[in-house]
Amino acid sequence: MDLETHYTTGPAETSRLARTPHGRLEYLRTRELLRRFLPGRARVLDVGGGTGVHAAWLAGDGHPVDLIDVVPSHVDTAAALPGVTARIGDARHLPAADETYDVVLLLGPLYHLIDAEDRARALAEARRVLRPGGLLAAAGISRYLSLLETGAAGTLTADLVTPIHEVVTSGAYDGHVGFVPTHWHTAAELHGEVTTAGFADAVVHGVEGPAWPALDAAGLTAFDSRVEAALRAARLAEQDPHLVHTSAHLLAIARRPA
Numbered sequence: 001m002d003l004e005t006h007y008t009t010g011p012a013e014t015s016r017l018a019r020t021p022h023g024r025l026e027y028l029r030t031r032e033l034l035r036r037f038l039p040g041r042a043r044v045l046d047v048g049g050g051t052g053v054h055a056a057w058l059a060g061d062g063h064p065v066d067l068i069d070v071v072p073s074h075v076d077t078a079a080a081l082p083g084v085t086a087r088i089g090d091a092r093h094l095p096a097a098d099e100t101y102d103v104v105l106l107l108g109p110l111y112h113l114i115d116a117e118d119r120a121r122a123l124a125e126a127r128r129v130l131r132p133g134g135l136l137a138a139a140g141i142s143r144y145l146s147l148l149e150t151g152a153a154g155t156l157t158a159d160l161v162t163p164i165h166e167v168v169t170s171g172a173y174d175g176h177v178g179f180v181p182t183h184w185h186t187a188a189e190l191h192g193e194v195t196t197a198g199f200a201d202a203v204v205h206g207v208e209g210p211a212w213p214a215l216d217a218a219g220l221t222a223f224d225s226r227v228e229a230a231l232r233a234a235r236l237a238e239q240d241p242h243l244v245h246t247s248a249h250l251l252a253i254a255r256r257p258a
Contacts, residue, residue, distance in 0.1 A: 046065055052065075106137070208247045
């Protein structure tokens with residue numbers, strides 16, 4: 001299934017980060033991490049930004065946001081947001097001039113680009129359009145996501161052992177717990193790809209931390225009473241080499257050398 005078909009026939013992308021406890025935690029932590037590193041007012045390019053879930057609060061914080069996505073319906077939705085412009089585009093061939101942006105977000109493309117060469121091209125394009133000293137935020141999916149999800153939910157059946165082992169060892173995710181085939185990262189792999197692309201001072205953070213499967217098990221009705229503890233756990237574990245992969249998502253923060 002291609003990306004446009006997946007995103008136009010599946011659950012609405014506009015509600016993806018709100019309909020599950022771990023999605024809500026992902027949203028809160030991604031926003032928290034980006035706010036920690038963003039300069040005071042920055043021109044942002046949100047590559048693969050979907051319907052503008054993050055572009056909306058970025059624009060609300062006073063950052064002009066240009067969003068690029070491969071799905072036309074996403075672009076239409078994002079274009080209606082105040083302070084956001086949106087157009088169709090590909091992370092590997094950005095429709096932007098050199099050294100245009102203060103911040104480039106790649107919060108989805110790197111896992112959708114299964115081939116390493118395509119990921120390298122997307123990172124090279126992000127570096128090209130960043131101003132010297134500009135900030136890159138690049139997300140990956142942890143290779144251990146489905147292991148933790150199915151193990152905690154009691155759904156790790158015998159037939160899932162082989163595909164889960166495959167994604168843990170190689171990063172090749174075949175869709176065994178939903179979603180389209182993608183590439184899942186280790187923290188070291190994501191750090192290496194960002195550094196090889198010419199970025200400096202790269203640090204990989206765990207986004208959701210170790211408590212997200214427990215939030216899902218408790219359900220949406222318990223989210224408000226449990227989220228603060230989950231956020232504290234995520235902050236404590238965000239760079240711990242033993243716990244970083246307990247997050248469902250990884251976020252690399254780096255800069256284009258000045």
